Amino acid sequence: MILGEHLQELHGLPAFTFPGPDDESGAALPDAGTVAWRIASDVYDSEEPWEAAFARFLGAVDTTRVRALIIGAWEEAYENSSAEVIGSLVAAKEQLPALRSLFLGDMGSEECEISWIVQSDVAPLLNAFPELEEFGVRGGNELAFSTVRHEKLRALTVQTGGLPAAVVRGIAASRLPELRHLDLWLGDEQYGGDAEVEDLDPFLIGADFPRLEHLALRNSQFQDEIAASCATAPVVPRLSVLDLSMGVLTDKGATALIEGQPLTHLSKLDLHHHYLGEEVKERIRETLQPSGVLLDLDEDGADSYEDDDGEVHRYVAVAE
Template sequence: MTFNEYLDEFAGLPVVGFTPETEVDEGEALPDDRVAWAVRGDWGDESYPDLFTRFMDAVDTTRVEALVLGFWGWDDADGLGVKTLVEAADRFPALRSVFVGDILDEEYHLSWIPHGDLTPLVEAFPSLERLEVRGCAGLNLSPFKSDTLKALRFESGGLPAEVVRAVAASDLPALEELDLWFGVQIYGGHAEVDDLGPIFEGVRLPSVRHLGLRNGEFQDDIAAALASAPIVARLETLALGLGMLSDQGAESLLAGQPLTHLKRLDLNYHYVSEPMMERLRKALPGVELDLGGARAVPAEGWEEWEGFMYVAVTE
């Protein structure tokens, strides 16, 4: 799975790009509300901070509610997009939604996107309601508290265990949507099911209604833990796809607490056999069940097959 198209919508708003090719005539007014601005650099001579300064000069940033940070450079660019925004935080009093890393595969492979510490971002914008992040190289985060954040999403081919633990340790009473893509160890995804313990308990996440724990090598362990996790009872949607979920994990879901209250169970991209898929359909007749993206599985000899299982999103 690769990212070959830029976002065209974010936070319910159409995305409008501001790039090195964007020219603004004197006196020209650009839209500054009801759109999500995407500041996207390229390989040219204009640095990302300079591009961002031109953007702030061209747009009434006091009315910008949603912002997308695109390609911010190659060498020595770790976290440059976030650093640039944080330095100008006082220029964005209305900002409520941020997407970090709307970067195409041709610009940077997903797991190579050069991140840094996200903690200054959540500290600089205490009224943030939505934070989505793509990529994982150098990504860091400390536990934080937010009374306003409603959606938190990490798209990653190797989400660092430290970030997973930081999310699990954060106090997010307003959070409604949590989506974590774990990835693989070779790209830094060393999280284990024990790191998710506080998420399963849900004490710090009383408002979560959508939970996505996806793209992992340990999807069966996640399913086993969810079988008795307190957070499940209040969920409306649960997403466990994109990873190495097998019959073992599906059996855990069927044997655990009831899932019939769910509106949707998303297992898209999985290694569940057809007989087990049929059991899921019969057990959850009132649940919108996404079993698409089924990978080929053997009728027997599962242990030998495990070496040929892959998550959907890595590099």
């Protein structure tokens, strides 16, 4: 899987890239509250630092009405962390009272591979914007998530090619009573993904996340273990969507999942990018489709190879 395109929408609003300093189109800017504003610099040979682009944005737009921000590339994002970007956002918190959705690191692979993006501790953003309802971040390199309490956050997305266990534990230890949608891309250990299934227990138990209804634990090398844990996980009966896609899911994990607690209450089970045989896929269909569960069993892109010793190597959808 290649992350080649930028976000097209956020918070239900179409994305709009704030023009660069050399824009001479003369086109009027959209109404401040009708789009998700994308603020970006260039990763390579940038003529304008991200902070300067953001300063121009603050001066050109009625920021009191901005509801969604998409933070794109900053200069040399493969070497420079997001700390200064985060600092600029925090410093502007009083100018963004209506902000409800924020995504940090919207870069395609041609700009900066997901495993190269240097992040930092994102907790200051949640602390600075207590009214935020949605937060997403891309890139696991140096990513940190200090324990926070946030009363309004409803959706949290962390996209990485390798998610550090410390980040998983920081999220798990946070108090997010309104969280309904959690999406974690766990990734590959070669790119920093050192979490284990035990680190996911707080989400699978669900006691500290009473409103959770959409759980995505995906893009994992240990997808079989996650699936087996979901077979008995207390959180599953109250979920609407269970997403175990993008990882190394085999017949072993899928069989454990389907032989566990009932899943017929789900509106959707997403297993796309998998390594399942036809017999197991058909068993899943026969078990869940009669109850109206929407299934995604697309295996497009799932890649593997057998080495000289006969060992089969399988890959997550997004690593580098």
